[in-house]
Amino acid sequence: MLSELSGLSGLSRLSGSPRPTGPSQATDRLEATDEHRALELLARTPYGRASVSMRALPFVTVARHIVVDAPSAAASPASAPSSRVLLRLHGGFGYAQACDGSVVAYSADNLSGRQEGDEDVWTVQFVGMARLFTPSAAEIELFGRPPRTADGAPFDPEYLCIEPQFISLHHLEGVPARQFTHSP
DSSP states (O other): OGGGGTTOTTOOOOOOOOOOOSSOHHHHHHHHHHHHHHHHHHHTOSEEEEEEEETTEEEEEEEEEEEEEOTTOOOOTTSOOOEEEEEEEEGGGOHHHHHTTSEEEEEEESSTTOOTTOOEEEEEEEEEEEEEOOOOHHHHHHHOSOOSEETTEEOOEEEEEEOOEEEEEEEEESOOOOOOOOOO
16 A cells, blocks of 8 residues: 555645646646545545535435546646546435536545555545536446445436546554454
8 A cells, every 4th residue: 555655755635726827837737636646546446435416405325436548538647636536326326316517526446445554545535527428438348347225226227427626535554453353
């Protein structure tokens, strides 16, 4: 895990807020690199949580995600990430329809995949506009096998596409992996 976070030492929050206008291209390059790092980490975990408001009430749902390059990506190292995050949700919940055209927050982390001795924790969050879309055959293959059921009903996949904006990455060091205990 430490190798995944190389170059992040001392980093507590990366802001994907709008780029400053002015002569500081070095600052722009640093922010773009940090945003790329956040998307690289996001790509290393398969599931996250989508948050949105439905009928004026907030809700959070689990989603399978993949990170792919945007079709018009001709990004240089100094530019902002040109990646899209594609989500697969169960259509029976109605969440994909609720998210379509809405601003969605998405978060993923490495909290559950750590082994004893791995004391580095990261979490990536971003906000972006979600749109329903039909994935290509290659994208469906990247998602892998879908679940068989969702709440006892056959899994019916629906897909959302989000172009991340306002990306942030939080990194904690020295967090022991949780030890599960069993009661007698």
